[in-house]
Amino acid sequence: MKKIINELLPIFREIGFYSKNLRNIEKEFFEYQEPDLDNVESWLKEKRFEKEFIDKTRKTIDKIYEGTDLDNYQIFIGGQSHIDIAWRWRFWQTFRKAVVTYNKAVFHIKNHANYTYISSQPVLIEWIYHKDPDLFDKIKDAVKTGRFDLCGGLYVEPDCHIPSGEAIVRQRLYGQLFYLKHFSKISLVEWIPDSFGYANNLPQIFLKSGSKYFMTTKLTNNKDTRFPFINFLWESPDGSQVITYLNPGGHGALTQHNLIKKYRRILKNGTKLIADYTFDKPEDSELFSEEIPPIAAFIGKGDGGHGPTGQEVAIMDQMCEYKKAKWITATDYFVKVLEKYRDKLPIWKDELYYEFHQGTFTTQGLVKRMNRFFEWRLCALESLFTILSIYYKDLNIKPIKEKIQKIWKFTLLNQFHDVLPGSSIPEVYDDCYDIWDYCIQLMREIERECWIKIETPSTQKDDNQNELKAIIYNGTGVDIQKFPIEIEIDSEIEIDKLNQYNAIKLNYLNREKYQKFQILLEDNFPLDPLFLKRKNRIVFVVDDIKSHGFIEAQFVKNEKFSNASENLKIEEQENYIILENSYNKIKIDKSSGIISSIYNKIIQKEVLNNEGIKLNLFYDWVPDEQCWNLLNTYGMMPIPINSPKSIKIMDKGPVKISAEVELELVNEDSESKINGTSIIKEQISLFDDCPGIFVDI
Template sequence: MHDSSMRTQERVERALRERIRPAVLCAGVPLEVTVNHLPGEPVPAREAIAGEFRPARAGERWGPPWGTSWFHVTGRVPAEWAGGHVVLRADLGFSGGPGFQAEGLIYRPDGVPVKGIEPDNTELLIAERAAGGEVVDYYLEAAANPPVIEQAFRPTDLGDVRTAPREPLYVLTALELARTDETVRALGHDVEVLLGLARALPENSGRGREILRVLAHMLDELDTGEVADGAARARETLKPLLAAPADHGAHRISAVGHAHIDSAWLWPIRETVRKCARTFANVTALAERYPELRFACSQAQQYAWIRDAHPELFARIRAAVAAGTFVPVGGMWVESDTNMPGGEALARQFTQGQRFFREEFGVTCREVWLPDSFGFTAALPQIAALAGTQWFLTQKLAYNEVNRFPHNTFWWEGIDGTRIFAHYPPVENYNAELTPADLAFAADRFTESGAAERSLVAFGHGDGGGGPTAEMMERALRQADLAGSPRVEVRTPAEFFTAAHAEYPDAPVWVGELYLESHRGTYTSQALMKQGNRRSEHLLREVELWAATAARRGLAAYPYEELERLWRTVLLHQFHDILPGSSIAWVHREARETYGRVIGELESLRDAAQRALAGTGDRELAFNATPHAWAGVPALGAAEAGDDGAPVAVTREPDRIVLDNGLVRVSVDGRGLVTSVLDLTAGREIVPAGTAVNLLQLHPDRPNSFDAWNVDEFYRNRVEDLTGVESLDVEGAVVRVRRSFGSSSAVQTIALAPGSRTVEFGVEVDWHERERFLKVAVPVDVHTDRATAEIQYGHLTRPTHANTTWDAARFEVCAHRFVHVGEPGYGAAVVNDSVYGHDITRTAHPGGGTYSTVRLSLLRAPRYPDPDTDQGVHRFGYGLVCGADLGAAVRAGYRMNLPRRTLRGAGPIEPEVVVDDPAVVAEAVKLADDRSGDLIVRLYESLGARARATVSVRTPGAAVETDLLEDPRPGGRSFAAGDPVVLELRPFEIVTLRFAAGGDDE
């Protein structure tokens, strides 16, 4: 860059910083201020306003971490300000940018919220043209949220109100009335955009040199007097520059207002409610000033919070939705993780979200909106399409550490072949500010340039920063059609996707998961989040199944309200910083307590429904909630408990313990490790020579950044095999091994049930390590270069080699209930009851060939953002299924997570639903959400093959195929009452059937 250009840029920047922007503030007068410091948690506005206030002033310290102070400000607009533009200006002691520090919300005296206050949103309009003498009377709720993000990658005690210090964090800087010069403010916007554009253009750009020449001339004129006196003339000087139209073929930016608000992260859930109120108040106020604003807002949960906490604000949102300025998007209850939630849970994210948006706004969202979730399951395209959406957006692929994702606009194909139109914005930022640098970066990074011409930019401060600002809207207006800049149109996501699809219908296709090459540690961090989620999901399945069965037989009322509330609680905790374990200690402490309550309530509902079905009697009944028959108990039904097979023989020899049930023989050596698993039916040894199953392994775990989020591949460079034994005992048919390591201990169990081909393992770990990673290894003697992992409504096959950088980057993966490895003619599965993180590797045999090792990731111990992550006692269950094909893996995974439960009753209970093809799994049996009494049965093909299945219902009525929202699918299948319900399913197809209420009431 030429020295003269550099000097001109420096001159303009200094003038903007030191002369123009300060001149916006013409005069200020202090307000009368009193304060009510709340001693504990926040309270409703009317309660706080009714409290005791004492005098306060600027310069006073306030706000211990997580505390709340209410400031009452009163005054009058000076008479001499008549005709002027007057604002209330508030500075709570801000330092740095928006979000992650103090925030405020201004209320009227009647407790109605008006506007949020954040570092880039410090003004409340009092009068555009003041009459003079106007009375000012407001309350400001100030939240002393600590700057936790400044502690990044270091342990902090600020992450929980119970451990944070109590000294005040902030100094009240200003609460005053100010008269502002809007002409000077507009000049500042002009100069900022032009200077930014000159910097974004190529070094030798004629347009850039022209801009700098005119800006320098403008400053020459402005320097002759006060900025206010010359502002209008200066704007006239710059007008030709701003009027020059954009170049032919300039990239098109669809600018969408946005405020990404994590439903919990570096703050607790209760604070998210307040962040939403502040931001939504800002947006509705901004929309009144800029009717061209289009603000995309996802997460039905956040709307529900505002509806319940601030009905007046929610009414403003409703009006803005009707006017088109406030745009519900995403159709999900929260912006959830999509790796770990089960299939039915992901479906319910959409059914609960879409139903809320329909009921409250009359809107069905058409796009999946997940800018920040940590990778995306290959099951999502089909789930999303069945929920009424046709487009998908994420920004998170910018976090890939190795491979740049090759497309910005593309078709995404899921495991069943469903495709949705997808966009990954090249701006690589979901909190953009619409600066010329943002726009130039987006245009430069757009990979489809030449074939397509448009991308989306989400602009606005997130996470409590207040969303879009007037400054951003002014940039959008100036860059709508500006020479040297991409064209900017403020549009809705639907308008963008419609236009993008029309111009690029033949976009490239990406098949399979959108694996994020980062944040792999979230499959493991905060293990109790994973266990609470898995247990809750399966209990919800059971409650719906047994309650629907009981209700259809007139034995008990269906618990609609309870199930909706519990589902929504579980869905909230699947948010992409709660379930993944990447929030502060406070969030996870509360989540553990919530999961405990949810599980307890679900167990009570399950027990009540089962007791109603069992009736009175003394026969021992076994309830089976799995989709497959199990030891004489029908699928989704109950029968008399019977004998599972011959007892297990246990032999204790000098150097080993042997368990044998006639199908499998297991040898445990003196270290408590399984050195042999002999499949007696196949006559095949499963454990590779020289290895051991159920080997605990400990690694150092110090990622380069994002401690709770990331596992970096170099953790593998060092490993400690935990082979020391404190005791080795046999209790019945269970081998129990006690070990100690570091500051921790573990008790492992090895068991073999009668008639079972699954070797069952359990481990209880009293975990007190720091920055270490605990895994358990299960080597399997099969030669393969791939592994099959269960995902939602099916499975995904991934390479286990590292041929390409894409393969190598996938060194830690997510799986649900099973991982299967096999070669033609033989395979094995590793199943689990609460684990998601896995790695699967290949090792060469000394004599030739390879074997596979499946490792389950049990525990981590990152220090940030929760310094005590996972400290304490944890229990895990897993198993090795011998001679398993994919069908056996599916069945074993369900059985481990839905164990049979026995109680006494009158006699066997006929299943409400029977599916005759074991490949077709009944994932949900429930009553319809509309409370019609209709029966909903959701099924999927589980093996990746075509299937033909007959679905029988005990009390049949007419049946129709629906979408996930339980509405008839256009062109869907239908069956008259009494006709057989026969389905032809493609691989991994999801089918939802709605059976009309009817039948007997016995």
Template sequence: MKKTGQLVLVLALALAGTASPAPAEFNPFGYTLRLVGHAHIDLAWLWRWEETLRDVVAQTFRGTLDIMDKVKGLTFAQSQVCLYEAVERDDPRMFDRIKAKVREGTWIPVGGMWSESDLNLTDGESLVRQLLYGQRYLREKLGAQARVGWCPDSFGHNAQLPQILKKSMVDYYVLERCVPDKTPAFWWEAPDSSRVLAYAPPGWYNLNLRDGVERVVAQVAEDYPLIKEFMILYGEGDHGGGPRRTDVEAYRKSVKSNSWPRMAFADPNVFFDRISRSGIEFPVVKRELNFTFPACYTTQARMKKLNRRAESLLLAAERFSGLAKFAGFRDYYPERDLDEAWKVVLRHQFHDILDGSSIGPVYEDAAESFRKVMERGRRALDFSLETITNVIDTRGPGRPVVVFNSLFWERTGEVEAELDVPRESSDAGLRLVDPEGRDVPCQVLKLEPRGGAARMRVLFVAEKVPSFGYKVYRLDEARGKPSEAPGLSVSETSLENEFFRVVLNPEGGGMRSILDKRSGREVLSAEGNVLEAIADEPENMSAWELGLKDRVGRVGQGGALLDVVEKGPVRVTVRVTGSFRGSRFVQDISLYLGLPRIDCRLRFDWQERNIMIKAAFPAAARNSQAYFEIPFGAVSRPTDGAEVPALRWIDLTDESGEFGLILLNDCKHGFDVKDNVLRLSVIHGPTYPDPEADRGPQELLYSLYPHAGSWREAGTVRRGYELNTPLEARPAMIHSGSWPASASFITAEPEGVVVSAFKKEYGYFYHGFILRFYEAFGKTAEVKIDFPWPVRAEEANLIDYTERALPLQDGKVTFILKPHEIKAIKIYRILPSGD
């Protein structure tokens, strides 16, 4: 998106547009402009991906190659590796011309990412995959890996990005939005102290040289006089075709007149190398570079949900597919399926697509693309779990159900399992036992006759499922009465388990009270789970900008219907039905036996425009700062009511440090915290560029997790992953096997260390497996990883290249993680001789 470039440039970056007058005292003598041709290409925005390939890329690349043939030395920088792959596939002759220019040194691949991604709403693993697939493709196909990161149009930049770039062999970074005031060049430092030299080119990323650049340079020179040479990006993006004829004419005129500032074609790599070694002490910025376009955290909710679902599924599929291969349970790893699925996800993480600022047909295309992604991911996951199930000893009475945990810590969570049973089955004699023979309460959710049999769906809470492992449960209809479990109770206006008593308002359905029975403390300071309706009237660009004004009502303000819809031994649920104007909302509020979490599953039919719905929770906790999950970490932000992005959770811990409240979600990204009130942005109704954005059925899950102590002590990071990464249940045949009824394949400690990935290393002909970690608590950690097989290990960078060997201690892989550090290790299984 480039339409608002000049406006944002003036207001947010304090850099001058071409209309800004030059300071009268400015003397251009001694200044040099390093000219880099560029075409910013929106993969899909006010047009679809098909048009981008057919018209935009073909026109831009061909026109640029033609002008490069005519103008000696003209350089061109192009990002977004998915475009290179498309050209290689669709137009091999053009691709050969590009390769020749790359060898010549005039066409410079930059960015190293599969797309110019959103950088706040994607999982950290997605950002790593952007660079993994991008950098490896560039090296393999063009022999020219990117050293300059390139996201000039992305809507903000998370705090861990410098580390991700640096550990992906990227030293520099080009951006335009959210640049610190009067700081066009600076060292940007991640929390682990990794740095990249960041630079905001004067005049935005599509300057027209014909309009004159002296005023632009003069303004930046006034703000930051240490720099005497500037890299300028010129050329028209999208349907404009790259460097213009008028740009070339302006360059030739400048060279012929020998006037100042001097102009010279340049390679961005060389420019950065020069200024980084110039001796200038650039300022150091140690924070996230946000915020802009806050509506984009919420717009096009279905797109954001598809992305979250796909990320979680592909990561789980990789882990178990990798395990099946690494452990020798099978020889096959579905590399091509997973690679192609990831590439589709990464392309749709392009900022205008994921952020919701594209036209409606873009999201119709995305829905179909993600349907295929989910098919690939589910196929890979199912095949791997079936393979692993076949090596487990499932002998014993009853029907075995294997529960798999794809996360790298022992966890307790709800499980739904489907299995075929005799047609006459019911819950009257149903009994579920764990591997030790202990009764486990279970609840029949559905029983459907199917011919001579029936399909039963059961719900239970699986306790202490081993880290990256499994546990076998047995369902037996012939061994006694149904399991009973005291501790759950429900009425139309209250729910209770061993942890909480929740009281609902019979008028509107909000939560009047949440009593934490463990501490005796009230969680809320006023009625919570109120679905507030707020007038949202931005002056323009409603997909991007919020114009929140007064509250104009709430869901259920005319009355709500409360019904008990589940009253089982595992889960109790009250359904709250209400409306706001023409939109109907149905919310299921649930408590589970054994889980200290309050679930709110919301389904609604959205029909409003220029309204935002926020779920509000006035907490008993108070603090001037709250914590928000970001890719590979968390940041503290003031509780000033600003709309900000987050991933799976936000937390408000009381300033005493004794208690707090976590708000978890399965697909949302927009939040605000004002004093003690946490609010989740549920939906809004923009009118441009898609007047029908988000209209129709929607569904989401958010959960409350009251806790003692700090967010670290509460295991907040783990709770966020658990809500988004379900335990997987698989019915099994009864058979012998080499693995017991419960086992962990890989364990990692301590608690503040998160394993974000386990996968085969990149490349069909390479045989290592990657484990990626990040330190989440801001503390130095000694990491110990235990395997049930002998292994050897190497440290790798984030794009899977080996850096050094790692020693083993007592058969365990051990290393140090610095605070907030991201690290990958590559492991190889050592097979017994003769295998």
């Protein structure tokens, strides 16, 4: 294990793997201080009482109210400060930002009788709990006042499209558990102002983990697809509903009031309106009556925290004195104000679509890949550990459980909505790389303990029988049938040793079967050595493995077993490479590298009526926010792809056959010699007695 100087953030490389920039880890963790020019005490004692400030503030407030009828409404206000866990700064800089922000929050709670503060992202308070216990105690005291509002039960405010449903459940689990453990309460309001759209199953997860309410802001930035409601019931496919407030952010609920009045209306008595994106302009429905009278604005400097500042609090106090606004928490606004209108709110049964930032689905591809790796692997590891803990009572559960929880928390941390989408500075991905490295080491330690308990670890030599054995575990949660399995070959096992065997004996629960296997050599092209490059491995096909089931694979030499495959064929013709197994026969056009034909032998039909796997590339040119956005017209700017640089047969059986297509893309407009040319390798494979067609790019 690498030397880690901060157990909350396992950073250890002195040169960032991604950015290649030098860093001083000791200084970063122990010396760096977050600058803050805001003197909240001076605002409390002096500035806020000066006539010049009061007059200037009231002019500002008049400007906010100008041209509106806000004097006819009850205005509620609350303090908040959005903190990006990482973005233009690294993770541990965020901890410093959180310390500044929460010190202000507890100061304002203590020194302003009615002041309220909305907090989200439990990870921030968790960091403070470990590294600044005095501030944590002040936060606990502030929570007891009822004016420090614990919102946002998600561990961080994550991207809400890319993570799996299970990962979002874990976000809620670890966030709500932290609140419950340290504050004896959970969040009733999920608070995600800044993520780039929201999947339609989120209400189900929120409601079933304790939150009946949801606040967001991002969709108010839509231009062409303006969202039709400000207050509504958001319903997931299972019927779960949460009251949702689409808050314009900051003073926006006030300054934009004239623009959004029609979106704040409630329904007439006894009526119901259900809408989705197939419903054109539901906001214009005749079923609506008057506007909801109370308006809430949650205000404070943000992105990097630091709010509300002393000046912002002084202005909000003037709003209460001058315009009769009232302080309120987000929880109270939902429970005591909006809840009264539940039966009169329109119902939205769809995702919450954000029309920008579609580019974040592909930016920083390794981040996406590693997120999915940990999501899948952690679930499999947990189920394996759970099963073994039932059978082996002497298994040391506590340290393994703590390691699994630690890996989950780091995975959730990296799902933050500016990290997983790929929109942070390069140095953030240096941190991610170290975290992945550290977590994989922890996973290997856990796996080693589990396999030792089973007594036949993966690819372990059996000294009694001079044979090699492996235990295959299906941790996917679904039954697997006719599927290829790859096992990495232990570095201590020589390839020549494996060549002495001609079969794998698969021991199922009530039967055994001999199966062919094939040795695949490590990738011979440049890939990330830690996370992408595949080492020497063995591949074979299993008939079936039950969900959470085991099979034993034993390498044997069986004179009666033939390792040849009659149904698996690959040949190169003048214009095509043809791959064939018992299920499919496919043709790859050598001039283009495209699959031109797939003939399914089971139904005895050609299943393609056009080109098959075709790579399409487009210019990614946007004037700003290049990591986030795609032009709406990108489809009109294709990049021409030349004929393949090469196309060749790679694997010839007996288990796997494959052809590799290599494309070279030259960007003549690139200013970078390194990035001017890109190589894309596409491998198309079939496996013996396996119905799938596999494409790796």
